[in-house]
Amino acid sequence: MADQSLLLPDWQTLSAKQRDFAATQLSRYFLSPLVAVDARVPVTVSWFGQTLATYDFLIAGEWLRFVPGMRQVSLGVPNPLPPAMHPVVDALGVGAAAVVAHLSPAAVVDLPPMLVARASIASDLEVLGQIDLLTQRFLGNHFAFSPVRQAVLTLLQPSATEAPAALAPVLTDGQVVLRQVGESTYQVAQRRDWDLPQLLRRLGGFGFGLATEREFEYLMSGGGTSLFAWGNRLPTQPMNYVPNRFGLTVPVVGQPELLATAVAKRAGLTAPPTGAAWLGLSPFYRAAAPTFAGSRYRKIVRIAL
Secondary structure, eight states, X not given: OOGGGGBHHHHTTSOHHHHHHHHHHHHHHSSOTTSOXXXXXXXXXXXXXXXXXXXXXXXXXXXXXXXXXXXXXXXXXXXXOOXXXXXXXXXXXXXXXXXXXXXXXXXXXXXXXXXXXXXXXXXXEEEEEEEETTTOOXXXXXXXXXXXXXXXXXXXXXXXXXXXXXXXXXXXXXXXXXXXXXXXXEEEEEEOOOOHHHHHHHHHTTTOBOOOHHHHHHHHHTTOOSSBTTBSSOOSSOOSBOOOTTOOOXXXXXXXXXXXXXXXXXXXXXXXXXXXGGGGGSTTBEEOOOOGGGOEEOOEEEOOO
């Protein structure tokens, strides 16, 4: 498998058979032997008339999506701002200087191919896997699941006789958290009393990590150069999720996401934004250093050939 084939321009030209072969190699050779790939599913993402054929991998209870890399990607915001951004800056009601002060500076960087969690999770949780309510079959990190297995089964016991539509979407005893992710499937997570360095060490032990600032900007912007992922304009109607070229889940209202250093991206919005608050949804927005407990994280795997 050539390195070039995992970069976005070449990936888009591969046949379905070639992409499937590449996805098989990704799941076989570029993950820690301590984690199992329990499923691999082809997906197609549509984004403003563009399509991306890629794959999702179920790894330790979380779905990770393959995101092709790209060379020489322009990220950040130039100073002075380009004319294309002036109308949206005026609509935000802030001056150009304020925009530049809150956004990362322009740079041209190479981005590696990555496996990326489709959604972020609370900073005090570690996902262990998934369990089927009906069969009690567990997929994920069996070593970590063993100590909490009885607690999980106890939480599921009252729901075992319920119809799927009546199942509680979240079950918890304070330490174990079960979140319904399918008709009869729960994601199993455990609360952890840790900080960012401890989280990074735990992720690194399984071959995972957190994105750097530029990697995160690429994942959120799709390699675009506009102020927002949807362009240099404000939305004309309310949004619940920010459009994403790679199909990652990015809620409008939510907590900031942690990076590999003690910096966060995206503002922590508690309500739909108005005015200058829209700036917090720019992929290049630099959030004030958040409290670890008030943040979320999205694990990644860098594909190095």
